[in-house]
Amino acid sequence: AAIAAADLTPAMAAAFDRYARLTEQRITAEVSSPSEFLWIDTLRQDQRADVQRGLRQGGVIIERMQTRDGTQEIGVPDGLIHHWVGTVFVPGTSVKEAVALMQDYDRHSKYFAPAIARSKMLQREGNRFRVALRFHVKKIISVTMDTENEAEFFHPAADRAYSRIRS
Secondary structure, eight states: OOOOOOOOOHHHHHHHHHHHHHHHHHHHHHHTSTTSSSGGGGSOHHHHHHHHHHHHTTOOEEEEOOOEETTEEOOOTTOOOOOEEEEOOOTTOOHHHHHHHHHOGGGHHHHTTTTEEEEEEEEEETTEEEEEEEEEEESSSEEEEEEEEEEEEEEEETTEEEEEEEO
């Protein structure tokens, strides 16, 4: 059975904008720090060791994230914010090669199947992209989400790059 999407209300949009602004402030602080550039760098030492072990064994680490406003949770009236971080380790790959792969949106459905069922770059202006992605997840039920995303890539140093992606 298909379920129609809800309409975006002004209250939902305002909550999302607040969440995104606070998240981007946190990320800006982290990536400007030489010691906390990667998400894994922010973990406790014991957690970091476990994650590094999983990555070296070829694992993909996906963690749910939550941005708070101080100690307060950011509520979204009649809506949800999905905020995730994904980490992989690809030995022998340069930052330039990794960024080229991530910017090859027309082939994300090939690279990241079956989670991404369809992908298409809609527009590119330098390091800014507008892309359409169809996500498909099958657990007990199947869920398919058609999303339009804006991605921007940043290169703070020759050995570092990161992106911000909003859907």
